[in-house]
Amino acid sequence: MKLTLVQGDITEQRVDAIVNAANSSLLGGGGVDGAIHRKGGPEILEECRALRASRYGGGLPVGQAVSTTAGRLPARWVIHTVGPVYSRNEDRSHLLASCYRESLKVADALGAATIAFPAVSTGVYRWPMDDAARISVTTVLRSGSNLDEARFVLFDLAAYEVFDRVLREFG
Numbered sequence: 001m002k003l004t005l006v007q008g009d010i011t012e013q014r015v016d017a018i019v020n021a022a023n024s025s026l027l028g029g030g031g032v033d034g035a036i037h038r039k040g041g042p043e044i045l046e047e048c049r050a051l052r053a054s055r056y057g058g059g060l061p062v063g064q065a066v067s068t069t070a071g072r073l074p075a076r077w078v079i080h081t082v083g084p085v086y087s088r089n090e091d092r093s094h095l096l097a098s099c100y101r102e103s104l105k106v107a108d109a110l111g112a113a114t115i116a117f118p119a120v121s122t123g124v125y126r127w128p129m130d131d132a133a134r135i136s137v138t139t140v141l142r143s144g145s146n147l148d149e150a151r152f153v154l155f156d157l158a159a160y161e162v163f164d165r166v167l168r169e170f171g
């Protein structure tokens with residue numbers, strides 16, 4: 001699997017699956033989540049509500065992933081995953097790694113060839129970019145996934161540069 005980096009908006013990526021940095025409610029929020037629902041349209045929220053009414057009555061647990069339609073986005077699916085809130089007192093790295101592993105598993109099961117990830121947990125959930133980049137990149141590199149391409153989409157240049165440095169170090 002090829003790992004690529006771009007600076008930009010995840011909602012504009014032409015890939016099979018776009019990953020959403022969601023919260024357990026699956027009912028929307030700010031950041032990536034807000035942008036995906038705004039641009040993807042109401043069909044995505046409809047499927048999220050159906051998931052809450054069936055498989056995920058208690059919400060989607062942190063570190064897990066589930067797919068819906070991508071609505072009007074230029075992708076086939078949105079894979080919603082819930083990152084951990086950063087904590088200085090407790091190591092939650094395994095949960096952040098799990099978001100990437102579980103999203104790739106869902107993408108594989110759907111038959112997706114390409115996937116785009118945001119830097120999960122590095123916004124509202126305050127995970128330091130450096131550490132998040134190391135966890136994300138190493139987890140995806142070691143996943144053994146059958147996809148052709150996993151693309152990290154970084155919103156600003158500073159985040160792009162951090163991921164670029166980490167990818168050169170581990171890739």
Ligand code: AR6
Nearest residue numbers: 009010021023029030031032033120121122123124125155
């Ligand atoms: N494309 C790519 N990256 C983006 C975009 C975009 N359109 N918008 C923001 N980012 P966040 P989290 C970057 O807050 O930390 C929501 O309210 C952003 O700069 O979206 O996992 C959910 O509902 C940051 O680096 O996700 C949850 O409640 C990264 O994406 C909560 O926020 C992730 O920021 C999840 O927080």
